Amino acid sequence: MIINHPLLGPRDAQEFTYFGDASLINRPDWQAEDAAELFYEYLHVRDNPAGEHRELWYHEHGDRSWLVVTRNTLTHEISKVEIARDVALTRRHGQ
Amino acid sequence: MHYSAWSLFWQGLKGNTDWKPAWREPQPKGRYDVIIVGGGGHGLAAAYYLSSVYGITNVAVIEKGWIGSGNAGRNTTIIRSNYLLPGNEPFYELSMKLWEGLEQDFNFNAMVSQRGVLNLCHTDGQRDAYARRGNAMLMAGADAVLLDPVGVRRMCPFLDFDNARFPIKGGLWQKRGGTARHDAVVWGYARGADSRGVDIIQNCEVTGFVMENGVCKGVETSRGTIMAGKVGVSVAGSSGRVMAGAGMRLPIESHVLQAFVSEGLKPIIPGVVTYGAGHFYISQSDKGGLVFGGDIDGYNSYAQRGNLPVVEDVCESGMALVPMIGRARLLRMWGGVMDMSMDGSPIIDKTPVDGLYFNGGWCYGGFKATPASGYCFAHLLATDVPHPTATAYRLDRFRTGAVIDEKGAGAQPNLH
Missing domain, CATH: 3.50.50.60 (FAD/NAD(P)-binding domain)
Structure with a gap:
């Protein structure tokens, strides 16, 4: 697979390590009333879709940036690559 | 129809004309x-x-x-x-x-063959861990033997024992393990x-x-x-x-795991051998093909096929452990979708x-x-x-x- 890095251009997926579903950006509030339940869901439960999947990749052998890659789990086709920091900031400002 | 040596003999005499489908299509x-x-x-x-x-x-x-x-x-x-x-x-x-x-x-002949499973260790710490695991296996009624390098060499003389980075220090052998069809x-x-x-x-x-x-x-x-x-x-x-x-x-996440089989060779691998310094395991099928595999690709996938970096990684591990397999040609490789739990x-x-x-x-x-x-x-x-x-x-x-x-x-x- 080739991941089209927003800053560095097309890079071999071998340069990256995979972390998991992009929802892992949204860490729950540890002070919430139902924090135990929220962390159980956050840590262990997954949508695991067959099709489009937003996921976190870390450019370990590169610029060490975290990326949010939108990839089809049935075909391995990558349709979108974003810097994870931008995704997280957009989400925060969106609230 | 009950399968037996007699039914095989009888059907042979009758030209194999009377075999029934093994299950219905209801x-x-x-x-x-x-x-x-x-x-x-x-x-x-x-x-x-x-x-x-x-x-x-x-x-x-x-x-x-x-x-x-x-x-x-x-x-x-x-x-x-061997858990x-x-x-x-x-x-x-x-x-x-x-x-x-x-x-x-x-x-039914499932070709269960208890040819043994050997997990290799490459450090003293790993040997201690295998001793512990072997004891856990014995306590659950399974069998386990901790082999020293001489014992491993007697069983698998073709391994790279004196590898500079990962010398073979012994292994945990489960004699009752093996393969099935x-x-x-x-x-x-x-x-x-x-x-x-x-x-x-x-x-x-x-x-x-x-x-x-x-x-x-x-x-x-x-x-x-x-x-x-x-x-x-x-x-x-x-x-x-x-x-x-x-x-x-x-x-659960679904991930793809690849496996490989080489061309058919004369019998060389006695049982199942696993590498302790990387993720690699190998056995030999009854047809002679070397059957081996390693890590999952590492990303969510339902594709039933993997990518080349893991192919390279598995083959590198194989070469490090069993240098002679570099002479064998790969016949087939395939992928399956694993339900990986947390x-x-x-x-x-x-x-x-x-x-x-x-x-x-x-x-x-x-x-x-x-x-x-x-x-x-x-x-x-x-x-x-x-x-x-x-x-x-x-x-x-x-x-x-x-x-x-x-x-x-x-x-x-x-x-x-």
Whole structure:
């Protein structure tokens, strides 16, 4: 697979390590009333879709940036690559 | 028809004209006592033990493709019971014992070959860990022998013992481990279940569940609605997709695992050998092909095919351990979709939905577990109580914290 890095251009997926579903950006509030339940869901439960999947990749052998890659789990086709920091900031400002 | 040396001889005399199909192709009935979704090894084994041990014969196994077309036909056929944790080892030892009596039990040649499984160690610390694991195995009634380098050399003289980085310091040997013929396991269970009245319905996709007041009453399929007293789901890599039909999210990610087989060679690998410094395991099939594999690719996938970096990684590990395989040519490689759970251990349990039972999360260790998985799932479906060896495989163990993490890798499925 080739991941089209927003800053560095097309890079071999071998340069990256995979972390998991992009929802892992949204860490729950540890002070919430139902924090135990929220962390159980956050840590262990997954949508695991067959099709489009937003996921976190870390450019370990590169610029060490975290990326949010939108990839089809049935075909391995990558349709979108974003810097994870931008995704997280957009989400925060969106609230 | 009972298979025996006599029936083979008799059919030979008659020109093999009287063999009957090993199972029927029935039309689905309107209602069954138990429906099992998924006609792989695990699902068929569950149907077999439901009918043969628990006396429940009004059972259907519903399979989207043909039986054994998923991971049952995509594995490296290794059987073993060399686990450490008390939640796992008795279960896998039950499986090993069932393997040992399987062919007599279901009257089919599954080619179970107890040629031994050897896990190599490369450091003193790893040897200590293997000694501990071997003791855990002995306590659960399994067999284990800790070999020194001389013992390993006697068994596998072709290994790279004096590798500068990872010299071989010994190994943990399970003599009763070995391999079995994957297709024959599926066919044997299918034939055994069918002969006891189980309907095996192929080319029938389950598209959803019939829910009434929060209770599962049957399944919607591509061949119509089929009602059931209980529904058991045993679909490995498709667990997430199927259980989403009941509105459930699982502690499972689907990943792709690749496996490889070389051209046929004369007998050179005596049993199953695993590398302790990387993820690599190799055995030799009865046809002579070297069957080997390594890590999963490491990203979510339903594609049943992997990518080249892992091919390179597996072959590098193979070359480091068994340099002579560099001369062999690769014949085939393939991928299967693994239901990787969050702690690397399986789930055999009721679900929050009454009438719906789940068997999955086998990661890439499902083949060896086939008999015990079917047996314990049948026990659960028949009695509503978990089998004594499978009491730890709860669906809610991630909420309660009672995880079974052999590797201690945490909730990171691509590291198990």
